[in-house]
Each structure stands twice: as structure tokens, then as C-alpha cells.
Amino acid sequence: MSDSIKRVVLAYSGGLDTSVILKWLQTTYNCEVVTFTADLGQGEEIEPARQKARQCGVKEEHIFIEDVREEFVKDYVYPMMRANALYEGLYLLGTSIARPLIAKRQIEIAKLVGADAVSHGATGKGNDQVRFEIGYYALNPEIKVIAPWREWDLTSRTSLINWAEQHQIQVPKDKRGESPFSTDANLLHTSSEGKVLEDPWEEVPDYVYSRTNNPEDAPDKPEYITIDFERGDAVAINGVGMSPATLLAKLNDYGRVHGIGRLDLVENRFVGMKSRGMYETPGGTILHLAHRGVEQITLDRGAAHLKDELAPRYAELLYNGFWFSPEREMLQAAVDYSQQKVTGTVRMKLYKGSASIVGRKSPYSLYSEKVVTFEDDAGAYDQRDAAGFIKLNALRLRLLGKRDR
Numbered sequence: 001m002s003d004s005i006k007r008v009v010l011a012y013s014g015g016l017d018t019s020v021i022l023k024w025l026q027t028t029y030n031c032e033v034v035t036f037t038a039d040l041g042q043g044e045e046i047e048p049a050r051q052k053a054r055q056c057g058v059k060e061e062h063i064f065i066e067d068v069r070e071e072f073v074k075d076y077v078y079p080m081m082r083a084n085a086l087y088e089g090l091y092l093l094g095t096s097i098a099r100p101l102i103a104k105r106q107i108e109i110a111k112l113v114g115a116d117a118v119s120h121g122a123t124g125k126g127n128d129q130v131r132f133e134i135g136y137y138a139l140n141p142e143i144k145v146i147a148p149w150r151e152w153d154l155t156s157r158t159s160l161i162n163w164a165e166q167h168q169i170q171v172p173k174d175k176r177g178e179s180p181f182s183t184d185a186n187l188l189h190t191s192s193e194g195k196v197l198e199d200p201w202e203e204v205p206d207y208v209y210s211r212t213n214n215p216e217d218a219p220d221k222p223e224y225i226t227i228d229f230e231r232g233d234a235v236a237i238n239g240v241g242m243s244p245a246t247l248l249a250k251l252n253d254y255g256r257v258h259g260i261g262r263l264d265l266v267e268n269r270f271v272g273m274k275s276r277g278m279y280e281t282p283g284g285t286i287l288h289l290a291h292r293g294v295e296q297i298t299l300d301r302g303a304a305h306l307k308d309e310l311a312p313r314y315a316e317l318l319y320n321g322f323w324f325s326p327e328r329e330m331l332q333a334a335v336d337y338s339q340q341k342v343t344g345t346v347r348m349k350l351y352k353g354s355a356s357i358v359g360r361k362s363p364y365s366l367y368s369e370k371v372v373t374f375e376d377d378a379g380a381y382d383q384r385d386a387a388g389f390i391k392l393n394a395l396r397l398r399l400l401g402k403r404d405r
Helices: 016-029 048-055 069-082 096-113 128-139 157-166 244-258 282-298 301-319 326-338 385-404
Strands: 007-011 032-039 063-067 117-119 144-146 182-185 190-193 223-230 233-237 262-268 274-280 344-351 354-361
Touching: 007 016, 007 096, 016 032, 016 157, 032 048, 032 096, 048 063, 063 096, 069 096, 069 233, 069 244, 069 282, 069 326, 096 117, 096 128, 096 301, 128 144, 223 244, 223 282, 233 244, 233 282, 244 282, 244 344, 282 301, 282 344, 282 354, 301 326
Parallel strands: 007 032, 007 117, 032 063, 117 144
Antiparallel strands: 182 190, 190 274, 223 233, 223 344, 262 274, 344 354
């Protein structure tokens, strides 16, 4: 086993699990480890990962720490938002959308440093192992993948901590007890699962929430904001232009204050089991709803309804790890074509856990007040035309009724 792997690129957070994995790779495979730490806007200091990697003997030139927030939002979150993707009608795919970018950079770094393998810290029960590895193989069909949680015999947190101590890996005090739940975070969301969340009948304890105020404690006065869109992408808040990552961060601030974006979900994992998770997607929730708002007045009915049919398929592909698949790229091409005139401004009302569309306008609006008015439309619409329209659409039902009467 050790003869077949010379150098491996590890997706490294600097936390206890991936620090154990780093040392385990070195001792088990007798190989050189290259670490990649991505700043996805998780809100934690990531530079300590550099020092921890050094302490484990990783060469300075083999420690990669990169700020990929703008790339993450521009090239991954925004395309997904254009598609209105919601897994099982609710989940905004905050964890799922981060994995393709991490996988891509691992493969790029592997090529740069001449590594013959990549590794991750996902467990054998979850979706992330699938997302990472399908991404790896799509980008480099010959790459070798090491998934420690499927190989080692460290089956509990206690055994993990004991192994760390035996190999002189520092274990923070807050990691010595049983973790009440596990979390994943990036600029789009924070997810929590496990332990205190495993019983789907029990309400999520308030201490689990980290990115949103309790809606009950949110301001008693609503706040109004405007979001400008160009070709389906948000470009400004309250008339102030911003980069994609800056804009999403600003929406996160609004969502935090008003308690927007909490989701308690029991979902169907790709690996077959159901799991209960708590998601906080404050800015993403506002952005998703605002995008729907500008589409309401700029998309033709046929295009809008077709998009709604495609969205669940797009979401399922992303959830299951097929970002780099031809079918996702085909769907993306259709989605992006539909967004050519999705330009305009949406006014949102933020209040105690809700984000509501209260206004929308666009230079490409298909909405005609002259046509829909209940007042005199000055000949814009001849109501007598509706009679023939109705009779033609009812023809087959009338024929069926005559036959079966």
C-alpha cells in the first residue's frame, strides 16, 4: 500500500479530524502530504492551519491556503441561484455547492506538485465523500483517492482523540468531550447535524444557531432593501454596486439581524439514509427570493414554467455531486440562456424571520398594466377573444363528456 502512493493532496481544515488524517496518511502510506485549505467565507481564522501543517512536517511550499470567496460565489453560488435550485423543495445546497470548488483546486494542486493521490475527511455515511470523489474522477480519471474514514479503525471520537495524543497531535480542550453536533460553514450557509439533532421530534436547541438571531428577538420594525440584478445575477444592494462575495456577505448581515434563513430538514441522502439537519442560509434565502421576484416580470410563462420543471433535476444533480457532469452543464446552458433579460430591481421587506418581495421593476418587464387593468383598457385586450380560446381548450373534454355520458 505504501509503495503505491508517493504524494497526496489533502483537503485540510486544520481541525482535529483533518490533523489526525494528515498524520495518519504520513504514517500509514509513508507518503508526503500536501495540504489545501480553502477560505470559503466560513468565518473562522484559517491561517492557524499553516502552523499546524508545519508542526506535522509539511513543507512550506506544500502548504496551500487560498481565499476563494469571490470564485465560490461568482462561479458556483450564482449559477446555482440562476437555476432556483432547491433540493427536495427546501434546501439551498450550501454544503453541496462548496465541494466542487474544493475538489477542483485539489486536482489542480495535485498536477502542480506532482501528486498521485488526493484525500478528504468525509465519513463513509455522508454525501460529501460522493461529492468529493465524483469531482476528483471527473477532473482526473486516473487520480487515486484515499478516504481514511473508510479505511482506518478509528470508530469513535474517543479513539480519534487517543490516536491524536499518541502521535503528539494537540487536542483542544473543547474537543475532549462529546461534540453536541457537527457543523460545516461557508459564505452561503452553516449546517449542523448529529447528536442533539438526531431525534427529528425534538426542536433544535437555540444554541445550535450561530448565524441568525432568533426571529422572536429580531427588530420589531421591518427593514426594506433593494437588490439590483443583471442577467440573473445580483450586482447591487440599495443602489451600491458590489462584487459577488461582498454582496452575499452584506445580505448575510441583513439576514442575521432579522433571523432569516433557518431550516430544519429531514432529507434523503444520496447514500440511502435519511438525515436531520439544521441549515442557516440568511443571505442566500433573501437572494433566492429576490431572484424569483425579478424573474416574475421578465420571464415568459413558458420559459418560467420550464425552468421550474428543470430546477429539481438541477438541484438533485448538485446534491448528489454531479457538478462536473455533462447533464448539469446542459441544464446550466439552458438556465443561462433564460437569464438574458432577467435584469431589474426587487424591493424586499425583512421582518422577524421572513423576507418578502414587495416591489419589482425591470426595463425588460413583460408586465403590462394596460392589459391587466380592471378599468377601461382602451382596446388593449378584447375580452370576447376569450370565448374561442376557452372553447378550443375545452373541446376534448366536451367530446369525452358526450361519449361517456
